[in-house]
Amino acid sequence: MPIETITKAGRRRYRWTFERVIEGSRVRKAKLLPAGLSAKQADELGRKWDAETYALHTGVTKAVVTIGDCVLVHVTDKGADWKDGRKRALILEKWGPEYATQDATDLHAWSIRFVGYMRASLDHLGRPKRPLSDAAIRNVLAYIRAAIKYAFKIGHIEVDQTARMVIPTVNNERHHYPQRKEMLEIARACLSRDREVRAAIRIAFYSGMRRGEILRAKPTRYGFSLDDTKNGRPRIIPIHPRVAVLARRMRFTLTVKQFEEGWKRARTAAGYPDTKFHDLRHGAASEMINAGIDLFTVGGVLGHKSVVSTKRYSHLVTDRLAAAVGKIGQKRGNPV
Structure with a gap:
């Protein structure tokens, strides 16, 4: 043997x-x-x-399928459907020399070397290069893993060895939940030329929408309408009375870069330099949970495809859970 x-x-x-x-x-x-x-x-x-x-x-050589082959077939077959297609293509192209000739069924040792190189501050010729964070490394390997899995699915390779890849673990969950006071102070700190940013700040807090969703949402009589969302499903977000006028009047024309510049100016001027715009979404979730809304409903408002995404807010309901447990064994109107 x-x-x-x-x-x-x-x-x-x-x-x-x-x-x-x-x-x-x-x-x-x-x-x-x-x-x-x-x-x-x-x-x-x-x-x-x-x-x-x-x-x-014996001369009957069987061709080795490389990671480069898998990436090429994946991009060719599926690239047109990717929402982040251009970004993904640029990242895969940048790191192509590191995986193009690598056997797609021999991934363990290669992935260790690749992660080490992406973390390094010098390239193969000893020249300075920017090391990647573990979160960025994980994204690169996720693109490569998806390509290999697709190649296996269509029969391009015989064995799926992606489980042998060594991929850094990342815990980048933020637990900052801005309250209404913080939101208003940042909004009021916006310059007059950043009126669209000011409107988006308020809408984010009162809807839980992401930045990109706010910029493309269409106000209707039923709420903010989104034809395309991160989870791939259209949805309607009810319009809070406090932003109803903004919803009717505001039309967003800023580029993402202009929006980010206005947001950073406002948060710094208000004294919250580390607050991210996405934190306003977490603030909206926190407000709903503190008002007694269940996690399932909160997930529906935020557009979560899976309850796993909403579980990050589960610690916010601890007090209500304790109160619920305290009612065990009590008769209605007669505490025991």
């Missing part, structure tokens, strides 16, 4: 070995299998590598 069991760093691992005389020449190869494989999986992978090695040395 080509598979043998070894111990590496105190853990049991499988190693594939190949030693055979092929057309008068002795061929020797060895490779450590990805961690976590069962004996059956290791044996199957070993047989596969046996066949590929034999084919390679």
Whole structure:
């Protein structure tokens, strides 16, 4: 059998070995299998590598499918449907030299090297480069992983080894929930030329919409209408009475860059330099929960596709949960 069991760093691992005389020449190869494989999986992978090695040395070479091949077919087939298509294409193009020739079924060691290079402050020639944060690295690898999974789905590769990729974990959840006072102070700090920013600040707090949603929402008699949202579903957000006039009169014409500049000026002038515009969305959720609205309904207002997204606010209902538990065993009107 080509598979043998070894111990590496105190853990049991499988190693594939190949030693055979092929057309008068002795061929020797060895490779450590990805961690976590069962004996059956290791044996199957070993047989596969046996066949590929034999084919390679008898002239019947089986072409290696590279990550570059997977990315190309993914972009070609699905790129037109991506909302972030241009951004994704630029990122994949930038890092192409690092993955273009890499075997798409041998990802573990490569992903470790790739992450290390993206974190490094020097390039391969020793020149200074900007290291990426773990969040940015995770995004790059997510694009590559999606391409490999798609290639496996359509039969372009035989094995999906993306589970072997080493991807940094990131916890970038913010827990800043601006209250009405903070929102109003930032809005009032807007310059006269930033009236659209001032309006968007108030709308964000009273609707929970994202910046991009506010800029493209269409006010109707039923509420703010969004044909296209982050979760891919259209939705209607009721218009709060306090922004009803703004909804009818305001038409947003600012570019994203102009909007960001106006927002940063206002938050700094108001004394909240670290508050992000997206925090206003969290503030809206906090206001609803504090008013007794259940998480399911809050998620519906915010446009969450999954309850997992809304769970980030679950700690805000702790007091109400304690009050609910306190009612256990009580008779109506007669506390026990």
